[in-house]
Amino acid sequence: MSTNSSSLSSRFLEKIFPIFFSSKVRQLDNIPGPKPIFPVGNILDFFGNDIHKLLYNYALEYGDLMCFWLGGRPNLLINDPALIEQVLVTHRDDFYKNSPQKVAKPIMGGSLILSNGKDWEFKRKNHPFSAAGIKTYFQKIIPVVRKTTREHLETLEKSYADKNVDLFDELTHLLFRIFGLTILGAEMDADLFSYYMNLLNEIDSRLQQPFPLSLSLKFWSDRRKWFDFIDNRIRDRQSHSDEEAIDLLAYIKSRNTSELSMEQLRDELSTSFTAGTRNVAIVVASVLYLCSRYPQTKQKLQSEIKEFVAKHGNNFELADINKLSYLDKVIKESLRLYPAVPLFIREVLPGKSVVLGGHSLPEKTQIFCCSWAFHRNPNHWENPDMFDPERFATEPLPFHYFPFGGGPRACVGMYYTITCTKIILITILAEYFVDVDPSCNFETKAFAATIVPRDGLPAKIKRAL
Numbered sequence: 001m002s003t004n005s006s007s008l009s010s011r012f013l014e015k016i017f018p019i020f021f022s023s024k025v026r027q028l029d030n031i032p033g034p035k036p037i038f039p040v041g042n043i044l045d046f047f048g049n050d051i052h053k054l055l056y057n058y059a060l061e062y063g064d065l066m067c068f069w070l071g072g073r074p075n076l077l078i079n080d081p082a083l084i085e086q087v088l089v090t091h092r093d094d095f096y097k098n099s100p101q102k103v104a105k106p107i108m109g110g111s112l113i114l115s116n117g118k119d120w121e122f123k124r125k126n127h128p129f130s131a132a133g134i135k136t137y138f139q140k141i142i143p144v145v146r147k148t149t150r151e152h153l154e155t156l157e158k159s160y161a162d163k164n165v166d167l168f169d170e171l172t173h174l175l176f177r178i179f180g181l182t183i184l185g186a187e188m189d190a191d192l193f194s195y196y197m198n199l200l201n202e203i204d205s206r207l208q209q210p211f212p213l214s215l216s217l218k219f220w221s222d223r224r225k226w227f228d229f230i231d232n233r234i235r236d237r238q239s240h241s242d243e244e245a246i247d248l249l250a251y252i253k254s255r256n257t258s259e260l261s262m263e264q265l266r267d268e269l270s271t272s273f274t275a276g277t278r279n280v281a282i283v284v285a286s287v288l289y290l291c292s293r294y295p296q297t298k299q300k301l302q303s304e305i306k307e308f309v310a311k312h313g314n315n316f317e318l319a320d321i322n323k324l325s326y327l328d329k330v331i332k333e334s335l336r337l338y339p340a341v342p343l344f345i346r347e348v349l350p351g352k353s354v355v356l357g358g359h360s361l362p363e364k365t366q367i368f369c370c371s372w373a374f375h376r377n378p379n380h381w382e383n384p385d386m387f388d389p390e391r392f393a394t395e396p397l398p399f400h401y402f403p404f405g406g407g408p409r410a411c412v413g414m415y416y417t418i419t420c421t422k423i424i425l426i427t428i429l430a431e432y433f434v435d436v437d438p439s440c441n442f443e444t445k446a447f448a449a450t451i452v453p454r455d456g457l458p459a460k461i462k463r464a465l
Contacts, residue, residue, distance in 0.1 A: 013037035021072045024362045028074050031359060033058075033067040041069025050446040052342035052372040059373040065357045075366040076356065079377060081399035083357055084369050087346050088399075089407035094354045095346035095367060100449070103206045106214055106223070107199045107274060109267035112412060120409075126258045127268055128248050129412045133255070138419050139318045140246040141182040145423040146314065148178050153432055156461050164437055166456035167288065171281040171424075178420065179277050183269060184233045185247030195226040199274050203448040230266045276413050278450055279340035283421045285442075285457045286338035287330055288428070290387045292436035292459075297389060301330055302429050309430045321422050329389035331421055332401075337387065338442075339403035340450050341411075342372035371402050372451070435460040 017038040018025040034042050045054060045068070055077055058066055064080035078084055087095055096116040108114055112123040124130060131137075152174045156165055176196060180188035202219050206212035214220070237249040249269070252258050260268065291298035304326045312320055322328070346367045348354045354361045376384045380400055382391075404411035411417070428434060437458040444451040 010037060024074055027360055027362055028067050031065060031067040032062040036069035039071060041071050043070055052370060052446060052451060055343065055368060055370040056373040056376060059377055074362060075368060077368045077370060079374055084399045087367050087369060092407055094349060094352050096349055098347040099345055103212050104203055107203050108271045111267040111271040113271055113275060126260045127412050128252050129416060131252055131255050132257065135318060137248060137251045142423055144181050144246060145178055145420055146427050148181060149174060149424050149427040153461060157463055162460065164458040164460055167459040168281060168285045168453050168457040171284050172278055175277045175280045179273055183248045183272055185245050185249055186233055192229060195222040196273055198222040199226065200448045207449065227266060230269055234262055234265060272413060278452065280417050280420050282338060282340045282451060283335060284424050285453065286334040287425060288434050289436055289442045289457060290334055294387050301326055305426050305429050327422060329392040332392045333387060333389040335403040336375045336401060339371040339375065342451050343368055343370040344405050431464055433462045433464055
């Protein structure tokens with residue numbers, strides 16, 4: 001087809017789109033955005049593009065409120081902090097989570113992350129990470145996280161002496177083991193890791209399908225084995241008391257306050273792996289990468305950590321860790337640039353009349369809050385592409401920073417993520433040199449609703465003298 005014919009065809013499809021979807025188009029016609037074509041809307045923009053990067057480009061081109069179409073369904077990307085607060089906090093009852101349910105339900109079951117309304121309130125209240133006195137649990141896991149990290153680093157140093165290793169991949173394996181020990185009280189073997197990765201791959205596959213289907217028999221087999229393993233861990237903890245145990249299962253048994261059924265508890269524990277393990281890995285990896293590119297930051301951070309370890313040795317408390325102010329700034333700035341979950345989606349409730357930014361929205365309109373796009377937007381952050389931990393010397397303005405979401409539905413595992421990240425970084429930076437390959441640019445891609453480094457994190461690991 002010639003260029004002229006293609007252009008004419010495209011313009012024709014643009015012209016007839018509002019005819020077929022007239023009522024919705026009229027409501028949203030004055031919101032800027034790319035021209036949709038019949039019948040796919042703007043779906044072609046997404047082919048070959050990672051969604052977080054496409055939304056970033058949309059934000060720069062179209063501003064604080066823009067509209068794009070997936071087929072005949074309107075979607076809004078909001079880049080205005082007041083609108084983000086409206087969706088996530090002040091008018092949150094006008095919206096609900098819908099799309100993640102269709103994609104993730106076979107993997108995450110009926111877990112908190114997929115729930116709405118009264119069901120969400122019940123599960124949030126009874127979630128293991130919402131247990132009373134949960135900081136006692138976080139204190140108990142410090143030695144286990146330290147010991148497990150050391151063991152993994154020692155193995156890496158011996159196996160890859162003077163050779164590059166994919167540090168992101170190794171961090172994923174390390175965190176899988178840490179989650180197993182600190183959440184389930186179990187050592188995790190290669191078979192379990194294989195089941196876990198198959199679950200993640202299935203989420204990623206379903207996200208790319210217009211009508212999510214899981215046809216792989218191996219997926220359903222691995223899913224059953226994974227769920228059976230967690231069910232058995234729950235039964236074991238319920239039938240045997242161990243006062244020395246430090247894992248989350250043991251902690252909630254000792255408190256005996258959760259009203260979750262066994263199936264509900266299993267869904268939450270399983271989701272902590274599928275929604276959390278790689279999230280911690282990406283935070284640790286991004287800090288190590290950014291420190292390699294900003295040596296003055298790395299030197300200042302290592303000085304703070306080495307002084308801390310010299311003072312406390314291995315006997316530090318959770319409160320001591322949280323006094324490491326520069327480490328806190330570095331992690332926050334890394335999360336600004338590389339939020340593990342780059343976007344949050346809500347949907348206008350069926351039958352609801354919702355006004356957002358002065359526009360009346362059709363029911364079932366999807367709203368995208370993209371932390372990746374917002375955190376890098378020069379209209380909201382000065383020199384947004386620069387890594388500058390000191391920008392967190394003061395608190396960001398409300399809803400200018402939301403790596404874990406915001407409002408009542410902010411990530412329930414946020415404190416666990418930050419605590420593990422700090423302990424692992426203290427251990428690595430106090431005891432090892434991490435030499436990230438100069439060719440690494442830490443280009444990210446979307447994977448299973450998170451971001452991961454497209455080419456890993458090639459680095460050499462060597463014990464500090």
